[in-house]
Amino acid sequence: MNTALREAMAASQLTDTDVAAHLGVDPKTVRRWMTGQRPYPRHRWAVADLLGVAEADLWPDEEPSPTPPPSPHAQRVYPHRWQVPREVWHDLFASAEREIGILVYSGLFLADDAGMHKVLAEQAQRGASVRILLGDPESQHIQRRGEDEGVGDALASRARNALLLFKPLCDLQGIEIRLHSTVLYSSLFFTEKRVLANQHLHGLPAAKSPVVVVDRATSPDMAETYVRSFELIWQEAKPATR
Incomplete structure (x- = not known):
């Protein structure tokens, strides 16, 4: 019945x-x-x-879905970035003691979140180094990425908007924002404890692409691969000026 x-x-x-x-x-x-x-x-x-x-x-599932075996390298994988709970982002940054790194084209979901701004500012005041890499709106790579996603100039516009929203943080000691002109294969969000790598897939926005969570203590080699990529881009990026 x-x-x-x-x-x-x-x-x-x-x-x-x-x-x-x-x-x-x-x-x-x-x-x-x-x-x-x-x-x-x-x-x-x-x-x-x-x-x-x-x-x-x-009609509930007849049998519970089997739990996939944990990966020895990835702490967790989210099928889409929009499925990552806000609490995960908050906990990632709020737990930082030494460093916070953000590498995106626009990262509007963070730039438009006043609560996240507060967390970044508080961690910087406590001594953490906060570095944010945003896509240069004038970069040809952003233009090309917008075309690939089918949104045209909208991606460059989002990058400009994110820059304006993040700019007040530049006045705080310990926070630096730079603009990059790099082809991104992953957006990166990390502290000294964890890395969240948002993969970039052709034709899809980052919000619909997978996110891999890597613990830097248990998978140091994999985590450092991502962080090294961030460092290379940081060295070539230019400071964001008012």
């Missing part, structure tokens, strides 16, 4: 005949679902949309 399906149909004031008509199936088929038969995926999706509930609420 699928009690959840029956309750959802009752809440929507739909009968088995109504559901069958919407989906183009026989009412007997809907009644079999109500008694516990599991529909094909396309029918599960359609019923869930019709009733306005999550598919998993009507």
